[in-house]
Amino acid sequence: MAPSDHTQFAPNSPAARDIAYYLHPFTNPKVHEENGPxxxxxxxxxxxxxxxxxxxxxxxxxxxxxxxxxxEERLAKAAYEQMLRLPYIQGFTHRSNEVAIDLAEKLVKMAPVEMGKVFFTNSGSEANDTQVKIVWYYNNARGKPEKKKIIGRHKAYHGITLAASSLTGVEYAQKGFDVPLDRFLHVTTPHYWREAEDGESEEQFAARLAQELDDLIVKEGPDTVAAFIAEPVMGAGGLIPPPETYFEKIQAVLKKHDVLMIADEVITGFMRTGNMFACETYNIQPDLMSIAKALSSAYLPIGAVLMTDKIYQVLRDGSDRFGMWNTGYTYSGHPVSAAVALETLRIYEERDxxxxxxxxxxxxxxxxxxxxxxxxxxxxxxxxxxxxxxxxxxxxxxxxxxxxxxxxxxxxxxxxxxxxxxxxxxxxxxxxxxxxxxxxxxxxxxxxxxxxxxxxxxxxxxxxxxx
Ligand SMILES: Cc1ncc(COP(=O)(O)O)c(C=O)c1O
Incomplete structure (x- = not known):
């Protein structure tokens, strides 16, 4: 039966037209045709x-x-005013706008660790996809072309673009799409209640998971492992806070093997855990961070990658070899999204x-x-x-x-x-x-x-x- 043949909704009603024309993300199409939106x-x-x-x-x-x-009227106004002033300008080839500049400066200054630069995206998935490109480019630029594998965790959610869905470890987001791609690996979910062995303390559990990570890196070869990515608190995979001392132990392993730490703060960023960033809550010192969502209170799409100066310097010098930092989105640093994000951050501050x-x-x-x-x-x-x-x-x-x-x-x-x-x-x-x-x-x-x-x-x- 064609979707438009459904009769349980009045002809031409929003529900009937939804079924007829709109393919929804993460939705079972058959159930949708029966139940409507x-x-x-x-x-x-x-x-x-x-x-x-x-x-x-x-x-x-x-x-x-x-x-x-x-x-929130202030966010609507910020968008309206910016649209009238300058609705769009690209960020490619040295072009800029003062709103994106202000936002980049603000984000670097409020970051939980010393960061060097911000790269703007439109979403969390794009931020994480860009993380993969940064990590690969970084290792190409510093002459380590074999160091490319990225380790995530089972039940992690990092988005749905091709590389982001390879970082992701929830099965429902991967089925049917031939992901994860090669060079993406996953370790045990840090869920103490479900994954710990009998009699194991939280700290012992964390030590076991850190050992698992260490063993995997050694088995794969440290010269082939580039980065580890983690949501400080796993979100879509089950809302799972880490066991005590988990990140401390994981980060020691990463340091030992020269493996970068990517913190995916797409959900946890901007106060969700009771600190501005969850990296503060769990004492995480990321080399790279992804943010999105509450950056603009979702009023307009915007995400970003924050990188340390150490990473930036390698990307910068890499342009001698590759011509330039040759990636970007049409809407990277979009002035209207940036204006809404800046206003969101102002509201956070003014209203405490x-x-x-x-x-x-x-x-x-x-x-x-x-x-x-x-x-x-x-x-x-x-x-x-x-x-x-x-x-x-x-x-x-x-x-x-x-x-x-x-x-x-x-x-x-x-x-x-x-x-x-x-x-x-x-x-x-x-x-x-x-x-x-x-x-x-x-x-x-x-x-x-x-x-x-x-x-x-x-x-x-x-x-x-x-x-
Ligand atoms: C932790 C995390 N990372 C990345 C993403 C992907 O973000 P987006 O849906 O904006 O692409 C999500 C989305 O829920 C997320 O929870």
Whole structure:
């Protein structure tokens, strides 16, 4: 049946036209043709409204990105004014604009470690794809053409462009696309609750994973391994904070083998963990960093790579050999996106968003921890202003539901029915990552809705004989 033959939606309605014309990202097309889209046309503060006018708390900040919530007039104005002044100018071949210059300076100055330069992209995927190009070019330029392999972690999410999806370690983002490409390797997910051996402390677990990394680098040959990439807190793969001492131990291994550290701060950057960057939270000293999402509160697409001066100097000298630093996007340093990002950073400072996050994140985490005793909950994990529950049919043995039972997706649908947008993650995780502007009172409302959906999901799995 052709999509346009569907009759369950009124002819010419937005739903019918959506089905007819719009191929959605990360969406099952057949299910979509049957169920239609969930259409949201408006938002204000932490709330969004569907096409029937129903209100929802956007408990995921969209895709972990609308940090300042919806309807922020200052961001709309910044875009409008910049569009009138200069909607576009390229950044290639020495051209520039003062907004992009201001933003680059600001980002270098606010970076968690001393950084040298910023390279602008349009998204997190492009930032990570560019990281691969930087790392490869860097080693070509310094005469190490064999040093190219990049190590990521299973369950990592780094985006979906070809190289970024090779860095990624979640299966659902790779199936059918012939990735990972060669030279991309993956090590164990640093998930203490699920991956640690009996009796292993967090520190011992971290030591074992650092040893695994060391062994892999030695096995592959240190002269062939260029970089390691990590989200400080894994996001889409399960919202997994690292075990104690993990990054300290991992970084010691990387240093020993002259392997670069890439921190993917696309979700964690800009206060999500209770510090401006999660590199501060976990004492990570990256050579390269990717940022996006909350950089502009998602009001316009923009991402960036930050690199240390050590990397920049090699790229700079590499141009003697390769002609120039010969990569870039039409919209790198787009003045309107840059203006919105700058205004976002100004708002963060003027309103002391960091102080606000720190004042409410304890309540948020405490309220999530209240679900730890629930019979359906195996683990509650999180930091700052995001957290997840992992649902299990067997608390004691950390059992897994059959993925076909769609337990977490079912809970996500139930939170939505109660006016709360949450997100199902692999292994039946269910996450919340609200806008950073959320208040204590709103956290309370959010948790009431979450709690109702959890109880209903418990009733469902009992009735369906899944426990
Ligand atoms: C940690 C991380 N890196 C990269 C990306 C990719 O970013 P984008 O979707 O903007 O390409 C994401 C997206 O969720 C992410 O969570």
């Amino acid at each position: 969930f259409i949201v046309n408006e938002g204000k503060g932490i709330y969004v409204y569907d096409d029937q006018g129903k209100e929802y708390i956007e408990g995921m900040s969209g895709l972990w990105c609308t940090s300042l919530g919806f309807g 968003t960091l102080g606000h996050v720190r004042s409410v994140m304890g309540t948020f985490q405490d309220q999530m921890q209240q679900f730890a005793d629930h019979p359906l909950v195996g683990e509650v994990r999180g930091i700052g202003l995001f957290a997840a529950l992992e649902l299990t049919p067997d608390k004691e043995n950390k059992g897994l539901f059959d993925p076909a039972a769609k337990v977490a997706p079912g809970m996500m649908a139930r939170t939505q029915a109660h006016g709360l947008i949450s997100r199902a993650l692999p292994s039946d995780g269910i996450a919340l990552c609200p806008p950073l502007i959320i208040t204590e009172e709103q956290i309370g409302v959010c948790m009431e809705r979450f709690s109702k959906a959890l109880d209903e999901t418990w009733a469902h799995v009992q009735k369906a004989g899944l426990v």
